[in-house]
Amino acid sequence: MSLNLRRISLLRLVPGVTIAALALPVAAGLWGTISPAMQPGAFRAVFDWPGLWPAARLSLVTGMGSTFAALLITLLVLAGLRGTKVYSALIRLISPLLAVPHAAAALGLAFLIAPSGGIARALSPWATGWQVPPDALILNDPAGLALTFGLMAKEVPFLLLMSLAALPQTDASRRITLAQTLGYSGAMGFALVVLPALYRQLRLPVYAVLAYAMTTVDMAQILGPTRPPTLSVQITQWMTAPDLTQRPLAAAAALIQLGLVLGALAVWRGGEATVARGLAALAMAGHRAAWLDRLVTPLAALLAGGIVAALIAGLAGLSLWSFAGLWQFPGALPDSLTAQVWMQAAPGLAEATLTTAALALVTAGLAVALTLGCLEAEHRFALPASRTRLILWLPLLVPQIAFLPGLHGLSLASGAGGIWAVLAAHLTFALPYAFLSLAPAWRAYDQRIAPLAASLGAGPARVFWTLRLPMLSRAVLTAGAVAFAVSVGQYLPTLLLGGGRIETLTTEAVALSSGGNRRLIGAYALLQMVLPALAFMLAMGGPALAFRNRRGMAA
Amino acid sequence: MTAGLELEALQVRQGDRLLVDLSVRIAPGEVLTIMGPSGTGKSTLLAAITGTLEPAFQMQGGIRLDGHDLGAVPTRARRIGILFQDALLFPHLSVAGNLGFALPARTPDRAARIATALEEAGLPGFGPRDPATLSGGERARVALMRTLLAEPKALLLDEPFSRLDAALREQIRSFVLETARQRGLPVILVTHDLADARAAAGGVLSPMGAKLSAV
Numbered sequence: 001m002s003l004n005l006r007r008i009s010l011l012r013l014v015p016g017v018t019i020a021a022l023a024l025p026v027a028a029g030l031w032g033t034i035s036p037a038m039q040p041g042a043f044r045a046v047f048d049w050p051g052l053w054p055a056a057r058l059s060l061v062t063g064m065g066s067t068f069a070a071l072l073i074t075l076l077v078l079a080g081l082r083g084t085k086v087y088s089a090l091i092r093l094i095s096p097l098l099a100v101p102h103a104a105a106a107l108g109l110a111f112l113i114a115p116s117g118g119i120a121r122a123l124s125p126w127a128t129g130w131q132v133p134p135d136a137l138i139l140n141d142p143a144g145l146a147l148t149f150g151l152m153a154k155e156v157p158f159l160l161l162m163s164l165a166a167l168p169q170t171d172a173s174r175r176i177t178l179a180q181t182l183g184y185s186g187a188m189g190f191a192l193v194v195l196p197a198l199y200r201q202l203r204l205p206v207y208a209v210l211a212y213a214m215t216t217v218d219m220a221q222i223l224g225p226t227r228p229p230t231l232s233v234q235i236t237q238w239m240t241a242p243d244l245t246q247r248p249l250a251a252a253a254a255l256i257q258l259g260l261v262l263g264a265l266a267v268w269r270g271g272e273a274t275v276a277r278g279l280a281a282l283a284m285a286g287h288r289a290a291w292l293d294r295l296v297t298p299l300a301a302l303l304a305g306g307i308v309a310a311l312i313a314g315l316a317g318l319s320l321w322s323f324a325g326l327w328q329f330p331g332a333l334p335d336s337l338t339a340q341v342w343m344q345a346a347p348g349l350a351e352a353t354l355t356t357a358a359l360a361l362v363t364a365g366l367a368v369a370l371t372l373g374c375l376e377a378e379h380r381f382a383l384p385a386s387r388t389r390l391i392l393w394l395p396l397l398v399p400q401i402a403f404l405p406g407l408h409g410l411s412l413a414s415g416a417g418g419i420w421a422v423l424a425a426h427l428t429f430a431l432p433y434a435f436l437s438l439a440p441a442w443r444a445y446d447q448r449i450a451p452l453a454a455s456l457g458a459g460p461a462r463v464f465w466t467l468r469l470p471m472l473s474r475a476v477l478t479a480g481a482v483a484f485a486v487s488v489g490q491y492l493p494t495l496l497l498g499g500g501r502i503e504t505l506t507t508e509a510v511a512l513s514s515g516g517n518r519r520l521i522g523a524y525a526l527l528q529m530v531l532p533a534l535a536f537m538l539a540m541g542g543p544a545l546a547f548r549n550r551r552g553m554a555a
Numbered sequence: 556m557t558a559g560l561e562l563e564a565l566q567v568r569q570g571d572r573l574l575v576d577l578s579v580r581i582a583p584g585e586v587l588t589i590m591g592p593s594g595t596g597k598s599t600l601l602a603a604i605t606g607t608l609e610p611a612f613q614m615q616g617g618i619r620l621d622g623h624d625l626g627a628v629p630t631r632a633r634r635i636g637i638l639f640q641d642a643l644l645f646p647h648l649s650v651a652g653n654l655g656f657a658l659p660a661r662t663p664d665r666a667a668r669i670a671t672a673l674e675e676a677g678l679p680g681f682g683p684r685d686p687a688t689l690s691g692g693e694r695a696r697v698a699l700m701r702t703l704l705a706e707p708k709a710l711l712l713d714e715p716f717s718r719l720d721a722a723l724r725e726q727i728r729s730f731v732l733e734t735a736r737q738r739g740l741p742v743i744l745v746t747h748d749l750a751d752a753r754a755a756a757g758g759v760l761s762p763m764g765a766k767l768s769a770v
Contacts, residue, residue: 382610448643451607454630455637456657456705466656470647551687552646 012381014373015388018431021370022391025407025428026398030258032406033251042248046256049249051228056260059231062144062224063214064264066151071206073152073303074159078167078198079190080296081304082176090304091164097157097311099481099532101489103506104525106222107513108314109150111321111522114139116329118317124330133329140226147224151213153307159205165440166201170194187296188289192279199272204389208396210268211261215399218491218506222513231257232401239405239496250405258402315529322522341519348508353527356504359419359494360487360531363426367434367483368476372469374435375442379450380460385443392432400429400492408496422502425493430483437482441475471553473546477539485532505531558583560604560709560741563617567596567603574612575600575762581709581741586732586757588744596762597745601711604743605637606630620708636707636740638715638731642694644686650697651682657705672700675734692723699731703738710735712744716751728754 036042046052081087097105112118116133124130139146172194179189199206220230228234231253238250321327325336342349378385404425411421445468453463469476491506498507509524547553559582567575574596581587589597602608604618607630618625625633644653654669662668673681676696686694695715702710715731716724732755735742744755752759759767 446643448639448641449645451602451605451630452637452639452643453656454607455605455633455635455707456701457631457634457659458656459629459631467645471645473647547647549649550647550685552644552685 011373011377014370015377015383018370018374019388019391021424021427022431023394025425026394026403028410029403029405029407030398032408032410033254033403034406035251036248036406036409037251037255039248042252045249046252051234052231052253052256055228055231055234056256058144058225058228059214059257059260060264062148062151062220062230063210063261064268066148066155066213067206067210067268069148069152070155070159070209071202073156073300073307074163075190075195076296076300077156077160077304078163078194079187080293080298080300082172082186084297084301086301086305090160090308093308094157094161094164095536096533097308098161099485099529099536100154100311100315101485101506101528101532102154102216103218103222103489103491103510103513104315104318104528105154105311106150106219107509107521107525108316108318109146109153109310110139110222110314110513111317111518112310112314113146113149118313121330121332130330140224142225142227144225144230147220147230149310150219150223151216153311154219155209155213156304156307159202159209162202162205163198165436166198167194169201170197172198183288183290185288185290185292187292188287192283196276196279203272204393204397207265207268208393210264211397211399214261214264215257215401217401218510221510231260232399235401235405236492236495239408240500247405247409251409254402254405258399261399261402315525318522318525320522321518322520322526324519324522341523345520345523349523349527352503352505352508352524353531355502356488356506356528357531359423359426359502359504360484360535362423363430363487364434364480364483364535366427367430368438368480370431371435371438371479372476375439376464379442385439392435395428396432404492404496408499411497412499418498419502421497422494425497426487426490429490429493430486433486434479434483438475438479441472445472474539474543477542478536481532481535481539484535488528488531557619557622559585559621560743561617561619562604563619565600565603565616565618566614567599567608568613568615569599569611573763575603577760577762577764578616579758579760579764581743581757583739583741584736586735586742586744586755588746588752588755588757588759589762590745590747590752590759590767591761593747598713600762601637601713601743601745604709604711605635606633634706634708635711636702636705636709637711637713638695638698638702639713640715640718642686642698644689644694644697644701646687648686649682650678650684650686650689653686653697654682654701654704657701659706668704672704676700676730691719692727695719695727696730699734703734707740710740710742712742712746714746714748717746717748725750725754 077087077090081090110117114120115136115138120128120130120133175193176186176189179193180186184192215232217232217236220233224230224233235250235253235257238246238253320334322341323337323339324334325338325340327334374388377383407421407425449467450463453467488504489506491510494502494504494507505524505528509521509528512521512524543553557580559580561580562577565575565577566573577600579587589600591597599608599612603614606625606628608614620634645656648656650673651669654672655665658665658668669682670679673679676699678693678696681693681697686697689697712731716728719727728751732742744751746752761767
């Protein structure tokens with residue numbers, strides 16, 4: 001009995017520990033950023049930097065532009081494609097595309113759109129007449145168009161996934177059917193009767209996308225302009241400069257970046273209100289817009305199909321480059337295939353893979369354990385689910401670039417740096433995704449099972465270990481794979497908190513991206529994709545194998 | 556000590572709405588049928604007896620099983636078995652695994668006990684089967700044996716026959732009621748089917764304690 005009591009009290013602590021793991025790094029990091037920024041002259045120095053306004057403008061334009069475009073395409077897909085074959089194909093591709101780290105996706109797109117990239121090769125010389133790559137700044141263009149496109153492509157799958165989770169709660173199918181029986185087109189019905197309810201659920205994910213898009217470092221380093229780069233990239237350069245006197249400058253710039261994000265969120269919020277008023281007025285006007293489906297459906301298919309095709313073609317190109325022998329412009333395919341770069345770089349690749357996998361495994365294990373503890377505590381002690389929602393989104397809403405510099409300073413000062421600080425930061429960013437992935441399945445678990453098992457004499461611990469956990473094993477392992485993928489993709493926390501000494505596949509791939517060794521970049525990026533893919537295959541295959549003789553457990 | 560299940564001025568409220576008001580004793584081997592339209596307190600009554608009432612409900616009065624007050628006893632220690640509309644077999648376990656789950660931990664000869672239970676249910680050799688491959692009637696019988704293997708001292712039936720088709724229904728109903736009678740279990744049967752009430756051959760009450768005639 002005493003053992004039992006202890007276990008219960010430990011479980012009661014889990015939600016608190018989880019909240020601390022989510023909020024403490026953010027709070028401590030922000031504090032650690034504010035104090036050096038207050039040093040005399042820090043802000044002065046940032047304002048004296050002539051690149052500040054172009055860099056800030058880039059951050060605003062690429063961030064808001066890509067978020068708006070990604071949201072628009074997501075809504076077009078939902079409005080125009082639901083129930084079609086294209087839609088079910090897109091749904092199946094969401095998880096694999098989400099699992100691809102941002103850096104790998106960006107590198108794939110870079111390989112695709114560069115003057116000597118896949119698209120130029122496919123069109124040359126027969127259509128373009130180019131025998132040598134054109135001298136055009138398509139990649140890293142000063143307006144940030146390549147970066148905007150990359151961000152948009154990578155965020156559409158995320159927003160689609162979040163919408164899929166929210167749609168059932170909006171009773172979308174019946175609402176649209178109702179609107180259609182009143183004479184509205186499907187797309188108009190979606191916009192007028194589903195979108196207002198759906199957007200309430202999408203708001204936090206959209207804000208997270210906006211905050212991320214404005215401040216990403218790895219994608220901006222690969223696809224974004226260079227002179228000046230986006231503000232976040234510049235801050236990272238100041239942070240990692242050997243000259244420590246630039247740290248206060250970086251901290252002050254990080255606070256300016258945070259202010260930019262807050263300002264952009266406020267503007268966005270204002271835009272929401274305007275759109276909501278417009279939709280309400282439109283609904284009153286009674287336009288059926290019967291023609292709208294004929295426009296929205298092909299447009300959505302074209303845009304979504306284009307994004308998916310670009311991502312897949314880019315990733316395929318990366319993989320091909322890592323095995324390419326001689327591959328001169330404008331050849332569409334390499335002259336020969338070889339494993340040479342894999343052999344030559346094997347030691348470095350193996351070490352980075354091991355470090356990445358070990359970090360990701362521990363992160364996933366901790367993230368799933370804390371998530372399970374929280375959900376089980378919520379269930380056993382009947383805790384309200386809503387109060388954790390905002391805390392969950394905190395690490396995704398506060399830009400990494402605003403609090404990681406402070407956290408870096410604190411970890412240096414306290415001596416708790418290196419691998420442990422990196423691990424803690426990975427956990428902070430992986431936890432929300434693990435929770436968001438597992439919570440719906442956990443909460444939807446048949447409410448009758450636990451009382452039934454209790455009537456058979458089983459206590460809560462036995463119900464958890466022998467019924468709930470195995471019955472939900474697929475969802476639990478999938479949450480683990482999600483956390484694993486998030487950890488594999490982390491760039492900035494690994495770079496900053498690791499002090500440049502912890503080399504993962506992602507830090508290496510981004511570091512290589514400015515050089516010209518496409519074969520080596522391809523190898524690192526390919527491994528970056530393979531690790532999360534393996535995790536997802538295990539998460540699907542393990543339970544399928546264990547329960548192959550249980551039809552009731554089929555997905 | 557009074558054997559059987561006793562509800563002493565048991566009242567369950569939700570806010571100011573009284574849902575259950577019962578004073579009744581069910582002797583071992585006896586069946587009390589509770590009837591009433593849906594939305595009345597039938598399921599609430601069963602939740603009160605198993606100890607799984609939601610916090611929104613307030614309960615007063617006593618529930619006694621063989622003379623012991625169950626008020627402070629957690630569900631898992633009450634020794635009250637329940638059968639639902641659905642068999643609710645655990646999909647990740649075999650039929651034998653489902654039965655083994657219910658057997659108390661220190662039972663000797665577990666495999667033999669499970670085999671015997673399956674024979675009693677007319678399902679010899681079904682142990683390794685996947686519950687998803689069983690017919691509706693087979694599932695219902697496994698669910699009953701699972702409940703009985705936990706050695707309950709009373710049995711609650713929450714419309715357990717309503718999902719079965721007519722022919723099967725009568726067969727399973729008599730199997731369940733006969734088995735419970737043989738074991739001397741006090742039974743509460745919640746139903747909205749008059750044929751169930753007639754077959755139970757006991758008293759019929761509404762959740763508010765009104766006597767009904769099953770004819």
